Amino acid sequence: MTASRVLVLNSGSSSVKYQLLDMADRSRLAVGLVERIGEETSRLVHEPLAGPAAAGGKRERTGPIADHEAALKAVAAELAADGTGLDSPELAAVGHRVVHGGTRFTRPTVIDDEVLTEIRNLIPLAPLHNPANVTGIEVARSLRADIPQIAVFDTAFHSTMPEYVARYAIDAATADAYSVRRYGFHGTSHAYVSRATAGLLGRPVEDVNVIVLHLGNGASASAVRGGVCVETSMGMTPLEGLVMGTRSGDLDPAVVFHLARVGGLSVDEIDSLLNKKSGLLGMCGDNDMREVLRRAGEGDESARLAFDAYVHRLKKYIGAYSAVLGRVDAVAFTAGVGENAHQVREAALDGLAELGLALDLEANAARSPQPRLVSADYARVAVAVVPTDEELEIATQAYALVTQ
Known part of the structure; x- marks a missing residue:
């Protein structure tokens, strides 16, 4: 029997999301979530999707789950109950999402003690994410030390950016001393969507230039030339770039000095302001695009201003990345807002006919869970809506590594 299953783990500070996939046919066998780890009201939701267990549907339980070790043991128990436990000889690898590499x-990596130490050393660059990623790795290794544990990094896809793109124009010695450069994020999504868009066009990925717009509560853009990232909007942290749900995106750095000197805000207060209280939320009080659209449609001026700012930033990046790529074959929208808010797609591309972009308004407004083209037949540049699948991308990269 050839081992073809990959368990994908996404460990957060108080949660673990997981999926079990069979790479023989790229199918999902189970999905689940453990949340509120460390609380009395911890919750585990597990859904088997294949085999006899699927007939029983989703299972849910609540109660204290003390830590990540207890969480992963609970996940293992649920999988075992389905007959797909961690002791299965069909399990080929565990794929871990790691935010910062x-x-x-710059590529998926088999985790050993040295690699784990290096990931720990990167915690200052991702203090909110890498510690939880490390914890998940440690627990998974303790449960199945005999199978490959693979780290797949959010930043890796963007590591191909030219040095003149990745560098900030500050003193080089200072930048090097403190690892100040542009890394980019959402890399697994950008990798998956750029490749899926080429498939949608029926062309080899090497022949296709794509602008990918990953629009969720966090949002980022990338310019992908022939499957290789050459630019992305997020920088040293996920704060740079597009207007987001709670993040400001691009900002004059002197705003920080002004808030400190004139406003008397501390570094931590400014950090919280720009990351958690800005973007759509800061401008109109809502970070849910559905609410922003509803309010704007009812004449709410702050919601309309927030929406216009959001769309304007998108237009700027589409225009800039068109210039960077020189030739654009497709613009692909993905993630929660990108996939579902047809008004955002329409507003972002309005007036860009000179760039070869035009929508089929009826196709754009239609809802579908499938990858699809929504551009007008006469448009030079295709417009695609491609549901992202970061778990499948992690599993694909992990499985490719262990079977190469």
């Missing part, structure tokens, strides 16, 4: 990790 710095310049050290």
Whole structure:
């Protein structure tokens, strides 16, 4: 029996999301979530999707789950109950989402003690994410030390950016001393969507230039030339770039000095302001695009201003990345807002006919869970809506590594 299953783990500070996939046919066998880890009201939701267990549907339980070790043991128990436990000889690897790989990790990597130490050393660059990723890795290794544990890094896809793109124009010695450069994020999504868009066009990925717009509560853009990222909107942190749900995106750095000197805000207060209280939320009080659209449609001026700012930033990046790529074959929208808010797609592309962009308004407004083209037949540049699948991308990269 050839082992073809990959368990994908996304460990957060108080949660674990997971999927079990069979790479023989790229199918999902189970999905689940453990949340509120460390609380009395911890919750585990597990849904088997294949085999006899699927007939029983979703299972849910609540109660204390003390830590990530207890969480992963609970996940293992649920999988075992389905007959797909961690002791299965069909399990080929565990794929871990790791947010930050710095310049050290530019491809999926088999985790050993040295690699784990390096990931720990990157915690200052991702203090909210890498510690939880490390914890998940440690627990998974303790449960199945005999199978490959693979780290797949959010930053890796963007590591191909030219040095003149990745560098900030600050003193080089200072930048090097503190690892100040542009890393980019959402890399697994950008990799998956750029490749899926080429498939939708029926062309080899090497022949296709794509602008990918990953629009969720966090949002980022990328310019992908022949499957290789050459630009992305997020920088040293996920704060740079597009207007987001709670993040400001691009900002004059002197705003920080002004808030400190004139406003008397501390570094932590400014950090919280720009990351958690800005973007759509800061401008109109809502970070849910559905609410922003509803309010704007009812004449709410702050919601309309927030929406216009959001769309304007998108237009700027589409225009800039068109210039960077020189030739654009497709613009692909993905993630929660990108996939579902047809008004955002329409507004973002309005007036860009000179760039070869035009929508089929009826196709754009139609809802569908499938990858699809929504551009007008006469448009030079295709417009695609491609549901992202970061778990499948992690599993694909992990499985490719262990079977190469």
